[in-house]
Amino acid sequence: xxxxxxxxxxxxxxxxxxxxxxxxxxxxAxxxxxxAPSTSxxxxxxxxxxxxxTGPGGGIIVFVDEGGFDNSSGDDSLIGAVCLLVSCNxxxxxxxxxxxxxxxxxxxxxxxxxxxxxxxDWVLPSKDAxxxxxxxxxxxxxxxxxxxxxxxxxxNTFGNFTDDYYWSSSERADGDAWTQGFGDGYQxxxxxxxxxxxxxxxxx
Numbered sequence: 706x707x708x709x710x711x712x713x714x715x716x717x718x719x720x721x722x723x724x725x726x727x728x729x730x731x732x733x734a735x736x737x738x739x740x741a742p743s744t745s746x747x748x749x750x751x752x753x754x755x756x757x758x759t760g761p762g763g764g765i766i767v768f769v770d771e772g773g774f775d776n777s778s779g780d781d782s783l784i785g786a787v788c789l790l791v792s793c794n795x796x797x798x799x800x801x802x803x804x805x806x807x808x809x810x811x812x813x814x815x816x817x818x819x820x821x822x823x824x825x826d827w828v829l830p831s832k833d834a835x836x837x838x839x840x841x842x843x844x845x846x847x848x849x850x851x852x853x854x855x856x857x858x859x860x861n862t863f864g865n866f867t868d869d870y871y872w873s874s875s876e877r878a879d880g881d882a883w884t885q886g887f888g889d890g891y892q893x894x895x896x897x898x899x900x901x902x903x904x905x906x907x908x909x
Contacts, residue, residue, distance in 0.1 A: 760797035762824030767841035768796035782875040786831035793908035809897035812872040816905040827905035832875035832883040842866045852890025870901045
Protein backbone atom coordinates (compact mmCIF):
# COMPACT_ATOMS: atom_id res chain seq x y z
CA UNK A 706 0.00 0.00 0.00
CA UNK A 707 2.85 2.37 0.96
CA UNK A 708 4.68 1.57 -2.32
CA UNK A 709 1.53 2.33 -4.33
CA UNK A 710 1.08 5.69 -2.53
CA UNK A 711 4.69 6.75 -3.28
CA UNK A 712 4.33 5.65 -6.89
CA UNK A 713 1.20 7.76 -7.23
CA UNK A 714 2.91 10.82 -5.71
CA UNK A 715 5.86 10.34 -8.06
CA UNK A 716 3.52 10.19 -11.04
CA UNK A 717 1.79 13.47 -10.03
CA UNK A 718 5.17 15.21 -9.62
CA UNK A 719 6.27 13.91 -13.03
CA UNK A 720 3.11 15.22 -14.75
CA UNK A 721 3.46 18.64 -13.10
CA UNK A 722 7.10 18.93 -14.11
CA UNK A 723 6.29 18.02 -17.72
CA UNK A 724 4.16 21.09 -18.27
CA UNK A 725 1.00 20.16 -16.40
CA UNK A 726 0.92 23.70 -15.01
CA UNK A 727 0.94 25.36 -18.42
CA UNK A 728 -1.84 23.10 -19.75
CA UNK A 729 -4.08 24.15 -16.86
CA UNK A 730 -3.46 27.78 -17.84
CA UNK A 731 -4.43 26.92 -21.40
CA UNK A 732 -7.59 25.18 -20.28
CA UNK A 733 -8.49 28.18 -18.11
CA ALA A 734 -8.07 30.45 -21.10
CA UNK A 735 -10.20 28.23 -23.31
CA UNK A 736 -12.91 27.96 -20.68
CA UNK A 737 -12.91 31.75 -20.40
CA UNK A 738 -13.24 31.96 -24.19
CA UNK A 739 -16.15 29.49 -24.18
CA UNK A 740 -18.00 31.60 -21.63
CA ALA A 741 -18.59 34.42 -24.13
CA PRO A 742 -20.91 32.46 -26.48
CA SER A 743 -22.79 30.86 -23.59
CA THR A 744 -23.49 34.31 -22.13
CA SER A 745 -25.09 35.47 -25.39
CA UNK A 746 -27.13 32.25 -25.57
CA UNK A 747 -28.47 32.87 -22.09
CA UNK A 748 -29.40 36.41 -23.13
CA UNK A 749 -31.26 35.06 -26.18
CA UNK A 750 -33.17 32.52 -24.08
CA UNK A 751 -34.13 35.24 -21.62
CA UNK A 752 -36.73 36.42 -24.14
CA UNK A 753 -39.47 33.86 -23.46
CA UNK A 754 -43.08 34.12 -24.56
CA UNK A 755 -46.30 32.66 -23.26
CA UNK A 756 -49.68 32.19 -24.95
CA UNK A 757 -51.37 35.56 -25.39
CA UNK A 758 -48.13 37.58 -25.53
CA THR A 759 -47.32 39.87 -28.44
CA GLY A 760 -44.72 38.10 -30.55
CA PRO A 761 -41.67 39.54 -32.32
CA GLY A 762 -43.63 39.70 -35.59
CA GLY A 763 -46.27 41.94 -34.02
CA GLY A 764 -48.87 39.15 -33.78
CA ILE A 765 -50.08 36.98 -30.89
CA ILE A 766 -48.40 33.86 -29.50
CA VAL A 767 -51.04 31.09 -29.58
CA PHE A 768 -48.94 27.95 -28.99
CA VAL A 769 -45.77 27.22 -27.03
CA ASP A 770 -43.77 23.98 -27.12
CA GLU A 771 -40.74 24.17 -24.82
CA GLY A 772 -39.35 20.95 -26.30
CA GLY A 773 -39.50 22.40 -29.81
CA PHE A 774 -41.10 21.28 -33.06
CA ASP A 775 -39.79 21.02 -36.61
CA ASN A 776 -40.65 19.85 -40.11
CA SER A 777 -38.44 16.75 -40.09
CA SER A 778 -41.40 14.38 -40.55
CA GLY A 779 -42.51 16.07 -43.78
CA ASP A 780 -46.16 15.66 -42.70
CA ASP A 781 -47.95 18.75 -44.03
CA SER A 782 -50.74 18.49 -41.45
CA LEU A 783 -48.56 18.86 -38.33
CA ILE A 784 -47.65 22.10 -36.54
CA GLY A 785 -44.04 21.48 -37.56
CA ALA A 786 -45.00 22.03 -41.20
CA VAL A 787 -45.01 25.80 -40.57
CA CYS A 788 -41.54 25.79 -38.96
CA LEU A 789 -39.07 27.17 -41.50
CA LEU A 790 -36.12 26.87 -39.06
CA VAL A 791 -34.22 23.87 -37.72
CA SER A 792 -36.45 23.95 -34.63
CA CYS A 793 -39.25 26.21 -33.38
CA ASN A 794 -40.88 26.77 -29.99
CA UNK A 795 -43.63 29.29 -30.74
CA UNK A 796 -46.57 29.72 -33.09
CA UNK A 797 -47.50 33.35 -33.72
CA UNK A 798 -50.65 34.48 -35.56
CA UNK A 799 -50.85 37.65 -37.61
CA UNK A 800 -52.63 40.50 -35.81
CA UNK A 801 -55.49 40.41 -38.34
CA UNK A 802 -56.91 38.42 -41.27
CA UNK A 803 -55.76 39.11 -44.79
CA UNK A 804 -58.62 41.10 -46.28
CA UNK A 805 -60.90 39.14 -48.60
CA UNK A 806 -61.79 35.51 -49.28
CA UNK A 807 -59.57 33.17 -51.29
CA UNK A 808 -59.41 29.83 -53.02
CA UNK A 809 -56.77 27.59 -51.46
CA UNK A 810 -54.00 28.38 -53.96
CA UNK A 811 -54.65 32.10 -53.61
CA UNK A 812 -54.79 31.68 -49.82
CA UNK A 813 -51.27 30.21 -49.82
CA UNK A 814 -49.99 33.17 -51.85
CA UNK A 815 -51.85 35.71 -49.71
CA UNK A 816 -50.30 34.31 -46.53
CA UNK A 817 -46.78 34.15 -47.97
CA UNK A 818 -47.05 37.72 -49.32
CA UNK A 819 -48.20 39.03 -45.96
CA UNK A 820 -45.68 40.98 -43.88
CA UNK A 821 -45.46 43.15 -40.80
CA UNK A 822 -42.87 45.76 -39.89
CA UNK A 823 -40.79 43.11 -38.10
CA UNK A 824 -41.48 39.84 -39.96
CA UNK A 825 -41.93 38.59 -43.50
CA ASP A 826 -41.87 34.80 -42.92
CA TRP A 827 -45.65 34.34 -42.59
CA VAL A 828 -47.33 31.27 -44.10
CA LEU A 829 -50.74 29.64 -44.30
CA PRO A 830 -51.21 27.45 -41.19
CA SER A 831 -51.14 23.68 -41.41
CA LYS A 832 -54.21 21.72 -40.24
CA ASP A 833 -52.84 21.26 -36.70
CA ALA A 834 -51.55 24.84 -36.50
CA UNK A 835 -55.01 26.09 -37.55
CA UNK A 836 -56.53 23.93 -34.81
CA UNK A 837 -54.21 25.54 -32.22
CA UNK A 838 -55.29 28.97 -33.51
CA UNK A 839 -58.92 27.92 -33.08
CA UNK A 840 -58.25 26.63 -29.56
CA UNK A 841 -56.72 30.00 -28.70
CA UNK A 842 -59.73 31.83 -30.17
CA UNK A 843 -62.11 29.72 -28.06
CA UNK A 844 -59.95 29.70 -24.94
CA UNK A 845 -60.05 25.91 -25.23
CA UNK A 846 -57.29 24.26 -23.21
CA UNK A 847 -59.00 20.87 -22.69
CA UNK A 848 -59.93 19.43 -26.09
CA UNK A 849 -57.71 17.94 -28.78
CA UNK A 850 -59.92 19.32 -31.56
CA UNK A 851 -61.03 22.90 -30.98
CA UNK A 852 -64.39 23.11 -29.18
CA UNK A 853 -64.86 19.35 -29.63
CA UNK A 854 -65.14 19.95 -33.38
CA UNK A 855 -68.31 21.95 -32.93
CA UNK A 856 -69.94 20.03 -30.06
CA UNK A 857 -68.64 22.13 -27.17
CA UNK A 858 -69.82 25.28 -25.47
CA UNK A 859 -66.80 27.59 -25.80
CA UNK A 860 -67.19 30.91 -27.62
CA ASN A 861 -64.83 32.54 -30.14
CA THR A 862 -63.64 35.52 -28.09
CA PHE A 863 -59.85 35.90 -28.57
CA GLY A 864 -57.76 37.00 -31.55
CA ASN A 865 -60.42 38.92 -33.47
CA PHE A 866 -61.35 35.99 -35.71
CA THR A 867 -64.41 36.08 -37.96
CA ASP A 868 -67.22 33.61 -37.34
CA ASP A 869 -66.47 31.73 -40.56
CA TYR A 870 -64.13 29.14 -42.11
CA TYR A 871 -60.36 29.54 -42.44
CA TRP A 872 -57.99 27.73 -44.77
CA SER A 873 -55.17 25.46 -43.76
CA SER A 874 -52.35 24.54 -46.12
CA SER A 875 -52.96 20.79 -45.61
CA GLU A 876 -54.57 18.64 -48.26
CA ARG A 877 -57.33 16.28 -47.20
CA ALA A 878 -57.74 14.42 -50.49
CA ASP A 879 -57.28 15.11 -54.19
CA GLY A 880 -58.86 18.49 -54.82
CA ASP A 881 -59.76 19.01 -51.13
CA ALA A 882 -58.03 20.80 -48.26
CA TRP A 883 -58.65 21.10 -44.52
CA THR A 884 -60.53 24.10 -43.17
CA GLN A 885 -61.80 24.96 -39.72
CA GLY A 886 -64.82 26.96 -38.64
CA PHE A 887 -64.16 29.70 -36.12
CA GLY A 888 -67.85 29.90 -35.34
CA ASP A 889 -67.99 26.39 -33.87
CA GLY A 890 -64.53 24.82 -34.24
CA TYR A 891 -65.60 22.19 -36.77
CA GLN A 892 -62.73 20.73 -38.82
CA UNK A 893 -63.41 19.39 -42.29
CA UNK A 894 -62.32 19.24 -45.90
CA UNK A 895 -63.70 21.31 -48.75
CA UNK A 896 -62.86 21.68 -52.45
CA UNK A 897 -59.85 23.94 -53.00
CA UNK A 898 -61.89 26.20 -55.28
CA UNK A 899 -64.10 27.32 -52.36
CA UNK A 900 -63.55 30.79 -50.95
CA UNK A 901 -62.49 30.99 -47.30
CA UNK A 902 -60.55 33.26 -44.95
CA UNK A 903 -56.83 33.57 -44.31
CA UNK A 904 -54.96 34.27 -41.08
CA UNK A 905 -51.19 33.93 -41.61
CA UNK A 906 -48.92 32.36 -39.01
CA UNK A 907 -45.21 32.13 -38.36
CA UNK A 908 -43.17 29.78 -36.21
CA UNK A 909 -39.89 30.58 -34.49
